[in-house]
Amino acid sequence: MNHVVTLTGVTKKYGELTALDDVSLGFPRGRFTAVMGPSGSGKSTLIQCAAALDTPTSGSVAIGGVDVGTLNETKRTELRRAHIGFVFQSYNLLPAITVEENLTLTLRLAGRKPDLAWIRMLVERVGLHDRLRHRPGELSGGQQQRAAIVRALAGRPDVLFADEPTGALDLRSASQVLDLLRSMVDDLGQTVVMVTHDPAAAARAHDALIMADGRLVDVLPAPSAEDLAARLTRLAGRPVAAAGGAL
Template sequence: MTLPDQEARRSAPLTRSALRLNQVTRSYGHGNGTVHALRSVSVSLPAGSFTSVMGPSGSGKSTLLRCAAGLDRPTSGQVFLGDTDISGMRERKLTILRRERIGFVFQSFNLVPSLTARENILLPFRLAGRRPDRDWMRDVIARTGLTDRLRHRPAELSGGQQQRVAVARALVTRPEVIFADEPTGALDLSSGQEVLKLLREVVDTTGQTLVMVTHDPQAASYADQVLFLADGTVVDAMDRPSAQRVSERMSRLGS
């Protein structure tokens, strides 16, 4: 399903980089036991774009996301969030940067069970000791369809509703880049499609940048482009993806 303005945004020129990886390598272990999860990866993702990252198991998808989001440090190379080099940043400063400029959506939702939906959404502000923009918060809550669920705790919400709480939490601080790691992996088909439509709408209407790791060709088809990884290297890219084209490309990667 194509949302309003989706085709217009996909065809619009996107020039400023929201995220850039320059020759990023991530290795684990030493000597003969060294594992190269990423090998000299260089990518530049335009501001206001939606990028899916795909590849076989062990291809480096999650490592790329973790390095790009400042959750893991590259063994070599640089990661830029906008014009900021985060790859050598001290941990305390990096923690503050992630809190203020990056949003996260995980497969397992990562909600605090004892907090209500509203409290989970506002948790980043509580941790930072800041007040939210009330108008933006109301807009985010309305956009995610959670107005009538704010007093519910996670156990009282469906999987799709819990993921929408996680999306709202990621959006409410107005991050420059949102990273989503298999955001539909724990959801049924209908709930997954609702979350994907929401993520697509977020990019189209707010101009925020989204990077999503997924194994699902249908999910990847919501993106502006797909990056394909194999053996820690970006081996292909696809603009204007369809589920069928993505599935065919993944089949060739696995053969």
């Protein structure tokens, strides 16, 4: 299968704590993948390593065929800007500049000319065309997150990572954001990887990866919210046992 990002034997330690324990997997192109797991299971660390925001303690991450481990901080940033879009739970819009300026910020940092027609299309799609001149602080949480998605997509990244994108949103806004992500995959062929702890959110994905104790423990294709909820409940109540699993 054609993988956008491949992780091989990735381990990440924070001091004594092992956040990722020898994880190998690939994210397939054009699909919507959800990463699930209880708190502390390593799901956020997984996509931060996959997105080259963080570096693994051992193992390798390849983005577009380039081994991230061989790059210095600057090269890694450049690689990220070229291939990856990232949506944070806390939006990460800069409060000092307007929404419009935020949308093109990453491109500006990369020294790339923004594709204005593309961005205008995205803005129309998320319904923010009348809020562009506002400061982020003047937008609702849902609007800010939609703006963050537009910014992540503005450079046409190979893959869009989203870390708990609905974590801070009310149900209605969360549902809008999930619709948006799904439609990007369906209509535009965008690859999306989303970390979430909400089974209902994960159920919108093509596949769900289940993490526990820094390991990948299960892969559920076309999951339903009920299956996922049940699977997670079992994980939460289980004794310490590692399930092997590969994709």
